[in-house]
Amino acid sequence: MSRTVSRLIGAWVALMMRHAVAVIVLGVLLTAACGWYAATHLSMNTDNADLISADVDWRQTYIAYQKAFPVYTDSLVVVVDGATPEVAANATRRLAERMRADSARFASVYVPGGGDFFARNGLLYLDTPALQQLSERLIRIQPFLGRLSADPTLVTFFDLLDRAMAPDAAVDFDLTPVMRELDVAFAASRDGVFHRLSWQALMGGARQPGVSNQRFIIAEPKLDYGQLLPASRSMARVRALAAELKLDADHGVQVRQTGEVALSDEELASVSKGAAWGAALALLAVGIILYLGLRSWRLMAAALASLIAGLIGTAAFAALAVGTLNLISIAFAVLYIGLGIDYAIHLCLRYREALAEADTPANALRLAAGDVGLSLLLCAITTAAGFFAFIPTPYSGVAELGLISGTGMFISLAVSLTFLPALIAVLGGARAAPIVPGSGAQRSRLPYIGARSRRVIWVAAAVIGVACASALPFIRFDSNTLNLKDPTSESVTTYRELLAKSNNSPLTLVTRRPDAAGAQRVAGELSALPEVERALTVDDFVPADQDAKLAIIGDLALTLALSPPDMSRTAAPAAQRRAIVGFADALDAWLERADDSEAGVAGQRLAATLRDWRGGFDAMPAPRQAQALESLRTSLLAGFGPQIDTLMTSLQASAFTRADLPASVRERWIGRDGSFRVEAFARDDLNRPRALRRFVASARSVEPDITGAPVLEVAAGKTVSHAFAAAFCYAAIFIAVLLIVLLRSLADTLRVLAPLALTGLILCAASVWLGIAFNFANVIALPLLLGVGVDSGIHVVHRLRGHSRRQGPFLATSTARAVILSSLTTLAGFGSLAFSHHAGTASMGKLLALGMVAILVTTLIVVPSLVGNDNDL
Numbered sequence: 083m084s085r086t087v088s089r090l091i092g093a094w095v096a097l098m099m100r101h102a103v104a105v106i107v108l109g110v111l112l113t114a115a116c117g118w119y120a121a122t123h124l125s126m127n128t129d130n131a132d133l134i135s136a137d138v139d140w141r142q143t144y145i146a147y148q149k150a151f152p153v154y155t156d157s158l159v160v161v162v163d164g165a166t167p168e169v170a171a172n173a174t175r176r177l178a179e180r181m182r183a184d185s186a187r188f189a190s191v192y193v194p195g196g197g198d199f200f201a202r203n204g205l206l207y208l209d210t211p212a213l214q215q216l217s218e219r220l221i222r223i224q225p226f227l228g229r230l231s232a233d234p235t236l237v238t239f240f241d242l243l244d245r246a247m248a249p250d251a252a253v254d255f256d257l258t259p260v261m262r263e264l265d266v267a268f269a270a271s272r273d274g275v276f277h278r279l280s281w282q283a284l285m286g287g288a289r290q291p292g293v294s295n296q297r298f299i300i301a302e303p304k305l306d307y308g309q310l311l312p313a314s315r316s317m318a319r320v321r322a323l324a325a326e327l328k329l330d331a332d333h334g335v336q337v338r339q340t341g342e343v344a345l346s347d348e349e350l351a352s353v354s355k356g357a358a359w360g361a362a363l364a365l366l367a368v369g370i371i372l373y374l375g376l377r378s379w380r381l382m383a384a385a386l387a388s389l390i391a392g393l394i395g396t397a398a399f400a401a402l403a404v405g406t407l408n409l410i411s412i413a414f415a416v417l418y419i420g421l422g423i424d425y426a427i428h429l430c431l432r433y434r435e436a437l438a439e440a441d442t443p444a445n446a447l448r449l450a451a452g453d454v455g456l457s458l459l460l461c462a463i464t465t466a467a468g469f470f471a472f473i474p475t476p477y478s479g480v481a482e483l484g485l486i487s488g489t490g491m492f493i494s495l496a497v498s499l500t501f502l503p504a505l506i507a508v509l510g511g512a513r514a515a516p517i518v519p520g521s522g523a524q525r526s527r528l529p530y531i532g533a534r535s536r537r538v539i540w541v542a543a544a545v546i547g548v549a550c551a552s553a554l555p556f557i558r559f560d561s562n563t564l565n566l567k568d569p570t571s572e573s574v575t576t577y578r579e580l581l582a583k584s585n586n587s588p589l590t591l592v593t594r595r596p597d598a599a600g601a602q603r604v605a606g607e608l609s610a611l612p613e614v615e616r617a618l619t620v621d622d623f624v625p626a627d628q629d630a631k632l633a634i635i636g637d638l639a640l641t642l643a644l645s646p647p648d649m650s651r652t653a654a655p656a657a658q659r660r661a662i663v664g665f666a667d668a669l670d671a672w673l674e675r676a677d678d679s680e681a682g683v684a685g686q687r688l689a690a691t692l693r694d695w696r697g698g699f700d701a702m703p704a705p706r707q708a709q710a711l712e713s714l715r716t717s718l719l720a721g722f723g724p725q726i727d728t729l730m731t732s733l734q735a736s737a738f739t740r741a742d743l744p745a746s747v748r749e750r751w752i753g754r755d756g757s758f759r760v761e762a763f764a765r766d767d768l769n770r771p772r773a774l775r776r777f778v779a780s781a782r783s784v785e786p787d788i789t790g791a792p793v794l795e796v797a798a799g800k801t802v803s804h805a806f807a808a809a810f811c812y813a814a815i816f817i818a819v820l821l822i823v824l825l826r827s828l829a830d831t832l833r834v835l836a837p838l839a840l841t842g843l844i845l846c847a848a849s850v851w852l853g854i855a856f857n858f859a860n861v862i863a864l865p866l867l868l869g870v871g872v873d874s875g876i877h878v879v880h881r882l883r884g885h886s887r888r889q890g891p892f893l894a895t896s897t898a899r900a901v902i903l904s905s906l907t908t909l910a911g912f913g914s915l916a917f918s919h920h921a922g923t924a925s926m927g928k929l930l931a932l933g934m935v936a937i938l939v940t941t942l943i944v945v946p947s948l949v950g951n952d953n954d955l
Contacts, residue, residue, distance in 0.1 A: 087455070088452040088455055089452060091451050091452055092448045092449070095448055095455075095499060095503045096444065096448045098499070099448075099506075102503075102505075103508065109391060109501040112395075113391045113394050117394045117397075117398070119398045119401055119402070120394065120398045123402070124401040124407065125407070126406060133408060133410065133479030134477060134478060134801055137476065138476050141794075144789045144794060147594065150594060150754055153190075153749055157300055157301070157302060157342050158339060158343045159300055159340050160299035160300075160320055160337060160338070161298060161338045162177065162296070163296050163338075164297070164334055164335050165278055165295070166279070166280035167280055167295055168281065168282055169278050170294065170295050170296060170297045173329045174297035175193070176327050176329075177320075177324060178191050178196065180326075180327065181299065181320070187303060187315055187316045187319045188302065188319075189302040191299060191300075191302075192750075193297070193299055194298055197746075199743070201728065201731050203625075203732075203738065204735075205733075205735055206631050210627050210634070213631055213634050214634055217634050220729075221641050222255075224641060224642055227644060227726070228643075230647070231644050231645055231646075231647040232645070234647040234719055234722055235658075236653060236658045236719070237653040237657050237661040239661075239719065240664065244665055247671070249675070257681050257684075261681060261685050262684050263280070264692075265684065265687050265691050267279055267714070268692050269695075270717065271710060271713060272691070272694055276333055277717045278717060278720060278721050279721060281721045282721070296586070301316070301320075305343065312343070313344065313347045316343075317344060339576070340576040340577045341573070341577075345564075345577065348567070348572070352567065352918070352919040363910075363914040363917070364419040364914040367911075368420075368423055371906045372385055372423070375427065375899065378430075378434075380506075380509040381430045381433075383509060384426075384505035385423060385427065385430055387505055388497045388502040389419065389423050389494075391497050391501055392490070392494040392497040393419065393422065395493045395497070396418055396422075396486060396494075397415070399489050403486065404482050404485065408478075408482060410482075410858065410862075411479065411480075411482040411483040411486055414483055414486045417911065418911075420907060420908040421490075421494070421870065422493075423904070423911075424461070425462070425495055425498035426502055427903050427907065428454050428897075428900045428904065429454060429458070429498055430506075431900040433450040433506070435895075447503055454877070457877050458495055458498065459495065460820075460873075462491045462492055463820060464817050464820065465872070465873055466489070466492060467488075467816045467817050468488075469491070470485070471809040471810070473485055474808070475805035475806075475808055477801065477806075477861075479858065480805075480809075483862065484809075484862075536948075543840055547839075547840050547843050550843035550844050550846065550847035551843055551847075552847075556850045557846055558856070559802070559857070559861075560799075560857045561795050561802070561858075562771060562795060563858065565857065565921060566859055566922030570919075581769045582769055587764060587768055589764065589768045589791050591608075591762040591792055592762075593759075593787060593789065594759055595760065596757055598619065598620070598621055598740075601620075601621075601758035604785055607784045608762045608781060613764060613765055613777045616762075617760060617761065618761050619759065619760050620743070620748065620751030620758060620759070621740060623740075623747055623751070624738070624743070628737045631735075632735060632736070632737060635732075635735050639734075642733070644726055644730060646723070646726060646730070647726055652715065655704075655711050658715070659707075669685060669692070670689065673685050673686065760785075762781055762788070777792055778793055802858055802861060803856075806856070806862075810864055814868060817868065817872055818831060821834055825876075833879055833945055834875035834876060834879055836944070836948065837871070838937070840936075840944065841867065841933060842868070844936040845933045848929075852932075854925055857925060860925045863926065867933040867937060871933075874938075874941040877897050878898075878945045881897035881898075898942060901941055902938065905934055905937065905938040909931055909935065909938075912930035912931045912934055914927065916931060
């Protein structure tokens with residue numbers, strides 16, 4: 083049967099050469115059509131969740147949750163950091179207003195804790211003792227606030243501080259925070275950097291709600307799937323608005339973007355860029371290696387042309403079969419370049435060798451095709467088997483890659499046996515010099531593998547295998563999809579920062595109940611877990627003890643009786659300067675009475691900074707002094723007026739129920755199906771895998787159907803690791819059975835497979851020693867390398883069947899050269915992935931490159947040593 087197949091392949095190649103021009107024209111037209119179809123029908127899907135089949139139970143739970151709460155799908159999180167809580171709040175409000183006005187790019191814009199409702203009722207969210215303490219604090223400083231509201235100038239400000247530091251001060255005023263803020267303010271004025279005094283922190287302390295330098299805007303961008311990056315227009319608009327509003331470091335603001343769509347877009351950008359550069363680098367490397375190996379421009383050109391034609395044909399098949407590439411299947415192009423060229427290499431090198439055996443170039447090519455054709459067919463089947471093994475698994479991301487790349491191997495074989503021979507015939511491949519195996523310097527330089535060498539190789543292989551097997555218990559699977567992305571991208575660094583803060587962590591667990599009482603019960607059970615910091619429902623947005631709190635707020639409103647300050651009022655520069663001098667004298671007098679308390683230490687630092695400031699100020703010309711005073715006034719008093727307005731608004735609180743909550747809040751906690759949402763926050767930093775697993779396991783012990791990103795991550799890791807094991811078994815069984823059937827020799831089958839087992843052990847051990855964890859992307863390495871490694875083993879065993887010492891060293895044959903050359907081109911293709919900005923793709927490239935090196939060594943050393951004859955090879 084094998085001879086029949088070889089003759090048929092030889093005859094087919096001869097037919098292609100006789101009609102070379104027609105074959106080339108048809109091939110070019112077909113390639114152009116495939117290129118057009120792929121360009122117009124192939125798109126991208128960046129949703130990591132879709133890498134797993136939707137039929138898996140835990141995915142169905144999450145999909146049902148998304149249908150009930152679609153507001154949490156495709157969200158863009160804008161993180162606004164400000165120098166003070168007021169700066170952050172003001173920047174967030176202005177940016178959100180402009181985003182809401184741009185309905186062409188944003189479907190909705192939500193500011194957690196923002197808007198009139200929370201501005202008016204914010205004090206009700208304090209517990210009663212904390213609200214009472216805040217009320218007493220504000221009443222105590224009411225004279226200070228009242229006078230400064232009537233005359234909000236630097237003169238009044240420093241005069242009030244002078245009075246507060248006097249021995250007979252009428253107001254018991256904690257000067258420590260004021261001293262610290264003034265120290266920072268004068269230092270900033272001296273150095274010419276941005277600063278705003280936080281009146282919110284000074285007036286309310288840390289107990290006042292909303293005292294945070296970080297705010298959030300959660301937007302639903304309108305995604306443009308006609309673009310490579312669907313959210314790019316919306317994200318660019320946020321950056322443009324931030325620039326227009328001067329929300330930058332010079333104004334004490336930092337605006338960053340993260341969330342689902344930002345992570346997906348930036349990941350797609352890194353993957354696409356990596357794939358493009360990887361493909362270009364792989365093509366360049368393959369071209370160089372081809373020329374060095376083939377030593378013929380014409381053969382190199384023919385091989386590269388057939389490679390490109392096959393790649394375009396595979397892309398067209400991808401568009402037809404799956405329609406969309408995912409973040410893993412996009413790697414098919416680089417994998418194809420590394421693998422698809424192998425068939426051309428073996429055919430071209432055997433052709434050059436056959437030129438010395440045949441009477442004409444046409445007969446040489448026919449002889450070469452007949453000699454290696456069967457091996458090429460077997461290689462295509464076994465390599466495809468390594469890819470196809472993932473198709474039955476629930477790991478959809480790699481299943482699609484397997485379908486595309488596995489079919490691509492047959493496309494490459496077809497191109498190599500049709501288009502390539504025609505190109506060789508037309509381009510004049512006959513001019514290539516023939517290769518005479520084992521001749522000349524090759525015979526003297528390359529070693530034979532004798533009986534003694536074989537025994538040494540066996541012992542060395544056994545020792546290496548045992549050593550590598552000892553590392554197997556330490557293999558780990560990293561299920562954190564964040565580790566697959568570009569670690570330097572803004573969305574990733576911001577996301578990691580939020581993960582480290584449990585209060586703002588985006589990794590939360592969610593579940594639903596049909597009624598509010600059930601939701602509250604589950605929230606209570608979750609909150610009692612040591613791994614859970616808190617669990618919330620919609621009813622947590624309705625404060626308890628509202629009557630008692632409203633009574634405190636009413637008394638506070640009557641006592642404060644503040645009027646909105648006129649912030650346009652100012653004082654003459656000379657008066658402001660005298661006020662600062664007077665304050666410095668009062669501070670010195672106060673320090674003489676102060677002890678080593680916290681306030682005294684802060685006062686000492688302020689006095690030193692103030693002396694430096696005055697020294698620089700006195701050296702300025704009058705116009706610059708006026709500018710410096712105005713800048714200082716803005717630094718100290720710009721936030722006073724808005725904070726008084728905010729305080730007076732919060733004193734207008736009124737009782738409310740769940741029905742009175744804003745619609746933007748209700749839709750985030752009450753689903754479209756009427757279910758009530760429960761959200762649990764972790765106590766620990768979920769950047770740590772163990773903390774994440776503990777969080778999920780603990781919550782599932784109370785609520786088995788709980789879902790959310792942490793569950794998806796942990797469950798996906800288990801699903802993929804099981805899929806990987808299944809795929810490896812499928813590929814190994816299929817390839818073993820196929821080899822036994824086709825080679826019709828159990829011994830030859832073992833000669834091919836045994837070195838691959840050693841390669842697998844070496845690769846697994848290398849992943850442990852180099853600290854490379856298996857992940858969603860690189861998990862394809864072992865099944866794929868199994869298929870690739872079988873290819874080289876088949877070629878070597880096929881050649882060794884009829885090889886003898888008089889033909890020269892085996893390592894000098896065209897088969898050995900082809901194995902080396904094809905391994906180098908495959909290594910170049912795989913290795914180019916290692917330079918990708920996408921961490922997952924890079925890890926895939928590293929493991930595949932390591933595996934190819936191991937395959938090359940074991941194939942050329944271990945496989946020949948297993949040949950059961952006494953002849954030197």
